[in-house]
Amino acid sequence: MGTFWRVLPGLLLSCVVPSTATADDPALQISVRGREYTGRVVASNSSRVWFQGRDGRLEQFPVDWVSDYRELGASFRPASAAETKSALTREFGDRYRVAWSGPYVVAGRAGMAERYATIFDELYRDFRLYFSTRGFKLGEPEFPLAAICFATREEFLEYCREEQVRLAGPVVGVYLSASNRVALYEQPVASDIDATVIHEATHQLAFNLGVHSRIGVSPRWVVEGLAEVFENASFRRRQQGDRTRDRANLSRLRHFSVTYLPKRPDNALEELVRSDAPFRASPLDAYSEAWALSFFLAETRAARYSEYLRRIAARDPTADYSGEDRLKDFRAVFSTPTGVLDAEFRRFIDQLGR
Numbered sequence: 001m002g003t004f005w006r007v008l009p010g011l012l013l014s015c016v017v018p019s020t021a022t023a024d025d026p027a028l029q030i031s032v033r034g035r036e037y038t039g040r041v042v043a044s045n046s047s048r049v050w051f052q053g054r055d056g057r058l059e060q061f062p063v064d065w066v067s068d069y070r071e072l073g074a075s076f077r078p079a080s081a082a083e084t085k086s087a088l089t090r091e092f093g094d095r096y097r098v099a100w101s102g103p104y105v106v107a108g109r110a111g112m113a114e115r116y117a118t119i120f121d122e123l124y125r126d127f128r129l130y131f132s133t134r135g136f137k138l139g140e141p142e143f144p145l146a147a148i149c150f151a152t153r154e155e156f157l158e159y160c161r162e163e164q165v166r167l168a169g170p171v172v173g174v175y176l177s178a179s180n181r182v183a184l185y186e187q188p189v190a191s192d193i194d195a196t197v198i199h200e201a202t203h204q205l206a207f208n209l210g211v212h213s214r215i216g217v218s219p220r221w222v223v224e225g226l227a228e229v230f231e232n233a234s235f236r237r238r239q240q241g242d243r244t245r246d247r248a249n250l251s252r253l254r255h256f257s258v259t260y261l262p263k264r265p266d267n268a269l270e271e272l273v274r275s276d277a278p279f280r281a282s283p284l285d286a287y288s289e290a291w292a293l294s295f296f297l298a299e300t301r302a303a304r305y306s307e308y309l310r311r312i313a314a315r316d317p318t319a320d321y322s323g324e325d326r327l328k329d330f331r332a333v334f335s336t337p338t339g340v341l342d343a344e345f346r347r348f349i350d351q352l353g354r
Contacts, residue, residue, distance in 0.1 A: 025076040031068040032061050040076040043215050045318040050215050054079045055087065056143030056180040058214055081105055084144040092148070103141045108149030112186060116149050119194065120182075120201050126236040127205045136306045139210040147182040147201070156185035168283075172196045175203035177214065195231050202227040211309055216317030219326055220276040222309070224287060225294025228252055235295075244299060245352055252291035257353040260285045261346075269293065269342045273330045274323035296345050301334065308333040 029038045030051060039053040050060045054077065079087070081100055088098045088107045096107045101117035102124055108116060124145075131138050150156040153172075160167055160183065163176050173184030173196040182200045205211075206226060212218045228249050229235050235247040265271070268289065272278055278286035297305040311329055315321065334341060 027072040027074045027076045029070050029072060030066055032059075032065050033067070038072070043318050048318070050318075055084065055146075058178060058180065060215075078143050081144045084146055088146065088148075095151075096148075103145045104147065105144045106147045106149065109151050109186070112149050112151075116147060116184075116197060119197055120145065120147060123198055123201050123230075123236070124205060126233075127202065127209070127230070130230075130236055130238075131209075131211070131306070134302050134306045136211070136310060139208075141205075141208045143180060143208070145182075145204055145208060146180070147184070147204075150183070150185040153185050156183060159183055173200045175200045175207075177207065180204070180208070180214075198231050199227045202230040210313055213313055213315070213317040216315075216319070217321055218312060219273070219321075220279050221272045221286070221290040221293065222312060224279075225290035226309075228287065228291035229295050229298055235298075247299070248295060248352060249291050252288045253349070253353060255284060256288035256292045257349060260288055261349075264289075269345065270327065270338055274327050292349050293345065296348050297334075300344075300348065304333050 025040050027038070028040060029036055030041075031037075032051075037051055037053065037059065039051055041049055042052050042058070043050040044063070047063055048060055049063055049066060050058060052058050056078065081103070084105045085098045085100055088096075088105060092098075092107050095109075097110050097113045099106045099108070099113035099117040101114075102121040104117050104120045104124070106113045106117040106120065128138055148159070150159065156172075157167070160174065160176075163179060163183075165174060165176060167174065172187060173182065175182050182197075182204050184197060184200065187196075203223065206223070207214045211226070212223055229247075231249055232247055234242050235249075238247070264285075268278075272286065272289055272293065278289070294305075297308070308330065311333060331338065336344070
């Protein structure tokens with residue numbers, strides 16, 4: 001990892017962006033506009049500092065907001081699963097149970113907490129197996145992976161407001177990047193919520209196991225495309241005898257093939273790679289293309305797709321990632337001229353849709 005520098009009053013600190021906690025990470029208390037935070041600095045540059053608590057919550061502040069700090073005389077130590085379970089029990093009281101399975105600690109009503117802890121743990125094993133067989137060495141989750149399954153949509157929405165997260169449309173679950181939690185609410189039809197659970201839990205895994213960096217910005221098509229391909233259990237597990245179509249996200253395939261493809265601009269692939277703007281301009285089209293491109297690359301260029309994910313994860317996360325740099329990284333890994341690759345991509349999706 002790279003070394004970054006920042007200036008606090010009277011002191012120049014060297015700060016390494018760690019993938020796991022080490023004995024060299026000092027526990028600190030800092031004062032930010034009169035509020036105290038306890039944890040560690042994980043990264044900084046000349047303008048911003050990223051600060052992490054023992055529960056994995058990640059805050060970022062302008063450097064000049066930090067008015068004071070002190071070392072606590074000990075090394076930073078992430079919260080244990082037992083500590084996380086106790087914290088969730090205190091937070092939600094008697095109304096929710098807290099279940100613990102593998103790296104997951106899940107709060108929810110009796111039966112629901114256990115159910116989702118099991119679903120998450122199965123996904124964790126599938127996720128590790130998928131990447132390990134494709135040459136991508138994953139890290140270990142440094143913090144327990146926490147999730148809350150709310151009994152009602154109203155509770156879910158209130159919690160998201162408290163986390164200052166804006167939700168668009170009928171969202172039933174979300175990965176909260178600051179708190180590092182998954183939040184969702186119970187659905188009457190199990191299959192509907194399970195797809196959302198897998199999508200949001202895939203985000204949580206990717207950001208905690210080193211596929212994406214929690215610091216800085218990752219291309220949105222990469223983040224969303226990976227979560228969308230993982231929604232399908234056949235993609236995650238790749239059973240012998242499965243057809244390629246069996247591994248597809250059929251709702252995204254239908255939208256891409258039927259609704260978006262007839263109006264898709266010739267430069268759509270480059271624009272998706274270069275910028276997150278398509279998600280702001282036409283979210284459903286962008287999501288469908290993010291899935292389609294990710295699925296195409298994972299199915300036809302698995303080794304290079306893994307290499308591309310590694311390349312992005314290895315970037316200095318505190319540096320800007322311009323559109324030209326995004327396109328340069330994409331071309332460097334996939335090498336095929338973008339126009340030729342796009343033609344292959346469209347043929348692949350066309351055959352998939354038949």
